[in-house]
Amino acid sequence: MWKLKTKILPRLMASLLLFCLSDLALAHGERAQQAGLRTRTIQWFDTEVYPRNAKINEIVTVKGRFIPSKWWPKHMAQPDGLEGAAYLNVGVPGPVFVRVDSRVNGVPMIRSTTFEKGREYEYEIKLKARRPGKYHVHPVISIRDAGPIIGPAYWVEVTGDPADFENKIETLTGQVIDLETWGMDNTIFWHTCWFLVFVAWIGYWFRKLPVLMPRYKKVMVLGEDADQLIEFKDMVVGAVFFVFILTAIGGSYLWAQNEYPITIPLQTGEVEVIPLPEPPVIAEVKVNKARYRIPGRSFKLDLTVTNHGDSPIQVGAFYIGGIRFMNPKIITGAIKEEKGDLIAPDGLTVNTPPIQPGETRDIVVFADDALWETYRLTSLIYDPDSRFAGLLMFYDEEGNRYIKEIGGGMVPVFT
Ligand SMILES: [Cu+2]
Numbered sequence: 001m002w003k004l005k006t007k008i009l010p011r012l013m014a015s016l017l018l019f020c021l022s023d024l025a026l027a028h029g030e031r032a033q034q035a036g037l038r039t040r041t042i043q044w045f046d047t048e049v050y051p052r053n054a055k056i057n058e059i060v061t062v063k064g065r066f067i068p069s070k071w072w073p074k075h076m077a078q079p080d081g082l083e084g085a086a087y088l089n090v091g092v093p094g095p096v097f098v099r100v101d102s103r104v105n106g107v108p109m110i111r112s113t114t115f116e117k118g119r120e121y122e123y124e125i126k127l128k129a130r131r132p133g134k135y136h137v138h139p140v141i142s143i144r145d146a147g148p149i150i151g152p153a154y155w156v157e158v159t160g161d162p163a164d165f166e167n168k169i170e171t172l173t174g175q176v177i178d179l180e181t182w183g184m185d186n187t188i189f190w191h192t193c194w195f196l197v198f199v200a201w202i203g204y205w206f207r208k209l210p211v212l213m214p215r216y217k218k219v220m221v222l223g224e225d226a227d228q229l230i231e232f233k234d235m236v237v238g239a240v241f242f243v244f245i246l247t248a249i250g251g252s253y254l255w256a257q258n259e260y261p262i263t264i265p266l267q268t269g270e271v272e273v274i275p276l277p278e279p280p281v282i283a284e285v286k287v288n289k290a291r292y293r294i295p296g297r298s299f300k301l302d303l304t305v306t307n308h309g310d311s312p313i314q315v316g317a318f319y320i321g322g323i324r325f326m327n328p329k330i331i332t333g334a335i336k337e338e339k340g341d342l343i344a345p346d347g348l349t350v351n352t353p354p355i356q357p358g359e360t361r362d363i364v365v366f367a368d369d370a371l372w373e374t375y376r377l378t379s380l381i382y383d384p385d386s387r388f389a390g391l392l393m394f395y396d397e398e399g400n401r402y403i404k405e406i407g408g409g410m411v412p413v414f415t
Pocket residue numbers: 027028029030136137138153
């Protein structure tokens with residue numbers, strides 16, 4: 001007993017201490033996902049969640065774009081091909097919203113689809129506020145056999161009286177039903193019914209206690225025939241239960257068939273989504289070296305860039321694992337919209353003037369910010385393959401954006 005106490009007490013104290021010291025856990029594990037997974041699966045960008053304050057019944061829109069990475073890990077399930085299956089979802093804690101519409105490139109996303117690696121997609125999800133509270137709303141793409149890939153989030157505060165929530169729809173037969181209460185009576189009736197059957201059945205066999213040990217003794221110790229323990233009355237009761245249950249199941253099927261003659265099965269097929277048109281390659285990029293300097297939280301990229309366009313281009317931003325490192329010389333006025341917004345407004349430094357049309361030049365790009373650490377992307381260096389991928393955003397003089405996904409091996413620098 002004493003030994004048990006000595007083990008449990010320190011553990012209890014430690015958990016209590018950790019609980020007191022830790023920040024209030026408001027997010028839901030997005031940082032826990034492996035860094036390699038976050039940088040090399042879905043490249044999320046242009047994520048918008050609005051309005052950030054909504055009343056019950058109001059529509060909240062989650063929209064943006066993504067590119068399934070060309071550097072998608074080989075050991076993971078794929079988003080494309082014959083085996084691939086992907087599903088657009090939202091990450092919120094529980095049924096606090098009702099999804100009224102979701103689309104990728106305009107195609108309704110009620111079903112699963114496949115996404116081609118390296119191609120661009122645009123999504124939009126409409127959510128109806130259902131429960132008051134403050135929620136971190138993420139776009140999510142669930143990949144079959146790989147799990148959910150979580151995108152960047154924004155906080156949405158829902159206010160109002162939950163009793164005002166309305167969720168009425170019109171069925172294909174023209175009937176208007178309230179999904180919040182639809183079929184509730186039936187559900188309660190059948191649960192109660194089967195629970196009572198269960199209680200009656202168990203109650204019959206256990207009506208005289210004790211039951212198990214005396215019977216066990218009779219059969220195993222005294223050698224009586226087990227079949228003799230079941231009396232004629234027991235068989236009659238068993239038969240009555242058997243007939244009642246079969247009649248109840250069969251009868252309810254007939255009743256449901258009669259009450260709802262038109263039904264369609266749950267839909268589980270797959271839809272095809274055509275990627276957005278491939279833009280012309282304006283910036284051709286070769287990654288010569290990628291290093292992460294741990295003490296400085298500094299990511300250094302040595303690149304060879306060729307400008308195939310007719311206007312000078314410059315690197316304006318680098319997006320990796322949902323974090324946006326902005327070059328303040330190109331993108332002015334970028335701000336952190338809220339605490340936890342994954343943006344480093346002046347996190348990107350480019351050591352060179354814009355690249356002229358037709359020119360090929362070696363450039364160095366630095367992405368420095370504490371976000372590497374706070375968002376736990378630094379764990380990339382502990383991955384067995386230490387590979388990264390991210391989106392380089394080039395801008396020309398008119399402000400047109402050209403997106404180029406880059407990737408490769410990353411070498412950590414410890415001093
Ligand atoms: Cu979150």
